[in-house]
Amino acid sequence: MRRGVVFIQTQSRTVDGAWIATPLLFTTTIDDPSSIGRSVLNALDCSVNNVPHPTDFKKLVTPLLEAAGVKSWSRFVQGTRSVLITLDGRSLCALPYSRDTETSSFVGSDSDRVYREATPDVMAIGEWLQGVIETAE
Secondary structure (H helix, E strand, C coil), rough: CEEEEEEEEEEEEECCCCCEEEEEEEEEEEHHHHHHHHHHEEEEHHHHEEEEECCCHHHHHHHHHHHHHCCCCHHHHCHHHHEEEEEEEEEEEECCCCCCCCCCCCCCCHHEEEECCCCCHHHHHHHHHHHHHHHHH
């Protein structure tokens, strides 16, 4: 989340096993839990395996940077809260990240993972994620 806007980017696994951002990007506002929940479930549904391994990793984040109105990843990291969301069977897992401004990256700890049942209730999922986003630094 950056300046009240929630950016939800689909990730897919390459043929080499790396998880990468894909061009599919959903945006909504932090005060719309139903839209957050729906967008996250859509993004998870669009995640696929065996996509080609990229040759230019910078191009992977271009849609995100453009949507956020910034020109660089380091600028994006400043003032952004990040959460990794995964789906494992019937469980959603959210890992809130902390910003590392020295390396312009986000870092997380397995001990910070939180889980909930993956249900079609987009409002409940969105409200849960609003709380998780608030814990990210």
